[in-house]
Amino acid sequence: MADYTLHCFLESGNSYKPALMLTLAGCNWQPSWVDYFQGAHRTPEYRALNEMGEVPVLIDHTENDLTLSQSGVILYHLAGKTGKFMPETPQEEREVLRWILFDNHKLTGYISVFRFLNRFLGKGDTAEGQFMKGRMISALKTLNHHMSGRDWVAADRPTIADISLCGYLFWPDHYDTDWADYPYIGAWLERIRTLDNWAAPEALLPTAPTAAQVA
């Protein structure tokens, strides 16, 4: 049996964050697909796992099936258990927390909604879409500025802050973005790609079974 089960789905950058952490840290884990587009995350069974009705959820089988939600909490838990991508001083811890909160609220918060409108609902050009796009651009500019003259977000090495912030950033075409416009983000993403065991979301996360697989 795997040490960890991650309830997740491919289209979810929030799922990619813990999936990438588990992979980079060399953990023994298995994905469990959530049929998000059919509303599986809103069922009573799923809410028993996570009252917030959100994906991802991590089950830690090495700790009596400890059940965790919120990708930032999951990243902290895994960093503590593996000793990898951890902040090492109080100052680093504050920086990591600051950037994970910024990611959840401003970066992932706006990219994920604009991407959903743009790519999955075809509503990127509506007033709501353009509003979310403006907020996304503002957050990307903030991150691009922060990354000028530094290699990693919160320390002199990669931490869980980098893993959180990059959750949606390997799909720039889904939200009409070109890293040429944010060169420091582009260079940092290339650095992340060179980490041992790095893999793209498509290589880590499950998606809907094909008709042939269901038959």
Ligand SMILES: N[C@@H](CCC(=O)N[C@@H](CS)C(=O)NCC(=O)O)C(=O)O
């Ligand atoms: N802050 C949460 C966000 C999780 C989240 O919003 N996940 C999406 C899928 S990527 C979701 O489940 N949304 C359901 C909803 O908002 O009702 C985290 O980092 O885990």
